[in-house]
Amino acid sequence: MRIRSSALTAALAVTALAVTGCAGSGADEADAAGSPYRVLVTGGISGQGTLAANAQTSVLSAKASAEAVNRSGGVGGRQVEITVVDDAGDATNAVSKLREAIASGKKPDLFLNSGPSTITTATLPILAQNKILSFNIGPTEDSANPEKYPLNFDLASGPAENAETIARYIKGKGYQSVGVVHSSSAYGEVFGQAMEDALSGEGVSGTGSEEYDTAALDMTAQLQSLKNRGTQALVVDAYGAPLGYLLTSLQRLDWNIPLIGNTSVAGTSLVSKPAPDGVLGTPATANLVMHVMSSTVYDASDTAVNTMVDNMKAMGDIPSTLILADNYDALPLVAAAANKAGSSDPEALADALENQEVLDSAETAFSPSYHFTAESHASKPGDEAYKFVPPSPLLNGQYGNPSA
Numbered sequence: 001m002r003i004r005s006s007a008l009t010a011a012l013a014v015t016a017l018a019v020t021g022c023a024g025s026g027a028d029e030a031d032a033a034g035s036p037y038r039v040l041v042t043g044g045i046s047g048q049g050t051l052a053a054n055a056q057t058s059v060l061s062a063k064a065s066a067e068a069v070n071r072s073g074g075v076g077g078r079q080v081e082i083t084v085v086d087d088a089g090d091a092t093n094a095v096s097k098l099r100e101a102i103a104s105g106k107k108p109d110l111f112l113n114s115g116p117s118t119i120t121t122a123t124l125p126i127l128a129q130n131k132i133l134s135f136n137i138g139p140t141e142d143s144a145n146p147e148k149y150p151l152n153f154d155l156a157s158g159p160a161e162n163a164e165t166i167a168r169y170i171k172g173k174g175y176q177s178v179g180v181v182h183s184s185s186a187y188g189e190v191f192g193q194a195m196e197d198a199l200s201g202e203g204v205s206g207t208g209s210e211e212y213d214t215a216a217l218d219m220t221a222q223l224q225s226l227k228n229r230g231t232q233a234l235v236v237d238a239y240g241a242p243l244g245y246l247l248t249s250l251q252r253l254d255w256n257i258p259l260i261g262n263t264s265v266a267g268t269s270l271v272s273k274p275a276p277d278g279v280l281g282t283p284a285t286a287n288l289v290m291h292v293m294s295s296t297v298y299d300a301s302d303t304a305v306n307t308m309v310d311n312m313k314a315m316g317d318i319p320s321t322l323i324l325a326d327n328y329d330a331l332p333l334v335a336a337a338a339n340k341a342g343s344s345d346p347e348a349l350a351d352a353l354e355n356q357e358v359l360d361s362a363e364t365a366f367s368p369s370y371h372f373t374a375e376s377h378a379s380k381p382g383d384e385a386y387k388f389v390p391p392s393p394l395l396n397g398q399y400g401n402p403s404a
Contacts, residue, residue: 034078034079035078036078036079036080036081037074037075037076037078037079037080037081037109037110037334037344038081038083038106038107038108038109038110039062039066039080039081039082039083039108039109039110039111039112039331040083040085040097040098040101040108040110040111040112041058041059041062041082041083041084041085041111041112041113041114041327042084042085042086042087042094042097042098042111042112042113042114042119042123043055043056043058043059043084043085043086043087043089043113043114044086044087044088044089044090044114045059045084045086045088046086046088047088047089049240049241049269050239050240050241050267050268050269050270050320051089051240053269053319053320054114054115054267054320054321054324055089055114055324056319056320057318057319057320057321057322057324057325057397058112058114058115058137058324058325058326058327059084059114059327060312060315060316060318060325061308061312061322061324061325061326061327061328061366062082062084062112062327062328062330062331063082063084063315064308064311064312064314064315064328065311065327065328065329065330065331065332066080066082066331067311067314067315068311068331068332068363069331069332069335072335072363073335074335075109075331075334075335075338075344076335076338076339076341076342076343076344078344080331083101083108085097085101087114087119089116089119091118091119091121091122091123092122094113094119094122094123095122095123095126098111098123098126098127099126102126102130102132107130107132108132109132109133109344109346110132110133110134110135110330110331110334111123111127111132111133111134111135112134112135112137112327112330113134113136113137113138114137114324114327115137115138115156115324116138116185116187116239117138117139117140117185117186117187118138118185118186119138120136120138120139120140120143120186121140121186124136124140124143124149124152127149127151127152128148128149128150128151128152131151131346131347132151132346133151133152133334133346133349133350134149134151134152134153135152135153135154135155135326135327135329135330135333136152136153136154136155136156137154137155137156137324137326137327138156138187139154139156139157139158139159139187139378140186140187140190141159141186141190143158143377144158144376144377144378145376145377146374146375146376146377149377150347150350151346151347151350152377153333153350153353153372153377153379154377154378154379155326155327155329155330155366155367155379156263156326156379157263157378157379157380157381157385157386158378158379159187159190159191159194160190160194160197160198160378161378161379161380162191162194162262162263162291163191163194163195163197163198164194164198164201165291165383165386166195166198166235166260166262166291167195167198167199167201167202167204168202168383169260169291169388170199170202170204170233170235170260171202171203171204173233173258175204175232175233175258176204176205176232176233177205177206177207177229177230177231177232177233178199178204178205178206178207178231178232178233178234178235179206179207179208179209179210179226179229179231179233179234179235180192180195180196180199180206180208180209180210180234180235180237181209181210181211181212181219181222181223181226181234181235181236181237181238181246182195182209182210182211182212182236182237182238183211183212183213183214183237183238183239183242183264184211184212184213184214185214185239187237187264188211188214188237188264189211191237191262192209192211192237193209195209195235195237196208196209207226207229207230207231208225208226208229210222210223210225210226212242212246214242216242216245217245218245218249219242219245219246219249220249220252220253223246223249223250223253223255224253227253227255231257232257232258233257233258233259233260234257234258234259234260235260235262236259236260236261236262236265236288237261237262237264237265238261238264238265238268239264239265239267239268240268243261243264243265243268243270243271244270244279247279247284247285248284250284251283251284256286256287257287258287258289259287259288259289260288260289260290260291260388261288261289261290261291262290262291263290263291263292263293263323265288265290265291266290266291266292266296266321266323267320267321267323267324269320269321271285271288271290271391272321272391272392272393272394272399273393279391280391280392280393285390285391288390288391289388289389289390290388290389290390290391290399291386291388292321292323292386292387292388292389292399293322293323293366293367293385293386293387294368294384294385294386294387295308295322295325295365295366295367295398296321296322296323296387296389296397296398296399297387297389297398297399297400298395298398298399298400298401298402304363304364304365304368305365305366307365308325308328308365308366309322309396309397309398312325312328312396312397313396318396318397320394320397321394321397321398321399322366322396322397322398325366325397326366326367328364328365328366329362329364329365329366329367329370332362332363332364332365333353333359333362333364333370334349335362336352336358336359336361336362336363337349337350337352337353337358337362338352339358339361340352340355340357340358353372353377354372354373354374356371359371359372367379367381367385368381368384368385369381369382369385392404
């Protein structure tokens with residue numbers, strides 16, 4: 001993984017980026033006054049390793065999207081102004097930054113996070129209370145529930161959808177006696193149960209689900225339990241350092257088994273770097289495939305994704321996988337909703353985002369499609385949006401580029 005230049009790192013500190021768009025005829029009275037469309041993005045920029053690199057990619061995608069959207073006229077004719085704050089990947093920090101922004105008299109029109117799911121859990125109640133539109137890349141059990149959070153939309157696919165896609169892949173491979181190992185994070189817990197349900201739904205025999213603490217340095221006990229039950233293929237949920245510990249525990253057991261990693265695995269830099277900084281090319285990843293968005297895999301013919309990559313590269317190096325570039329799609333979705341609603345009022349935008357024609361008209365790239373409805377604000381792009389790939393070097397945030 002390349003280290004971001006000092007200039008870009010400085011730019012990702014607590015800053016604001018404003019790009020002027022043209023006034024639009026559909027703007028309401030407040031919009032016509034020329035007020036910016038304020039977007040607050042939080043991310044663990046000062047974190048360590050994977051967390052920091054992923055946060056930088058998330059922020060970069062939001063900034064590149066703002067440039068692109070404002071070249072097309074902004075949101076309802078309003079210029080987009082992005083403010084980036086460092087939450088260090090800590091939920092308490094994220095809440096403090098969000099409350100400060102609200103209290104400053106410049107309440108954000110839109111809130112974007114950079115994960116993990118603990119940030120989502122902490123900030124969604126505050127966003128709902130203050131009627132702030134949000135797009136989320138760290139889904140939780142109820143983040144896509146419009147009855148509880150009517151102004152939040154999950155850009156990242158949720159645990160249930162990911163589990164169902166993985167289960168269909170497993171069925172296609174003919175695997176049986178499949179186990180699950182997952183973290184104790186909010187996402188990991190929901191994913192573990194969803195994976196068991198999805199396997200059962202596909203008629204695949206399961207050997208159970210084992211949870212490990214995110215602070216654990218050894219997962220041998222959990223893996224040994226699954227091995228003792230005759231597990232023949234293993235679904236893995238692990239993000240950051242825990243993935244390294246889990247792979248080490250597998251080697252300690254001398255257990256060579258097909259591994260199917262979820263998007264948390266794909267978002268961990270260990271799998272794209274050779275030793276000593278990573279595990280690429282080592283026996284630990286010889287049996288691993290990862291569940292990723294199709295935009296994370298290089299395709300020379302995919303114009304929309306390649307334009308997204310070019311827009312991001314124009315603003316700096318992409319330090320991690322594009323699996324964290326969800327926020328690139330947030331502003332095109334909002335712009336399309338504003339065109340439909342004739343307003344940038346958050347409730348009007350939320351109503352418009354439940355219209356499939358609006359979603360289809362948005363110039364998104366990270367995901368080929370979104371399917372928000374009045375019943376669910378989960379992204380639900382469908383199986384065509386995903387691929388299963390082995391670890392490989394990253395180039396511009398993508399796996400499988402022959403130039404890497």
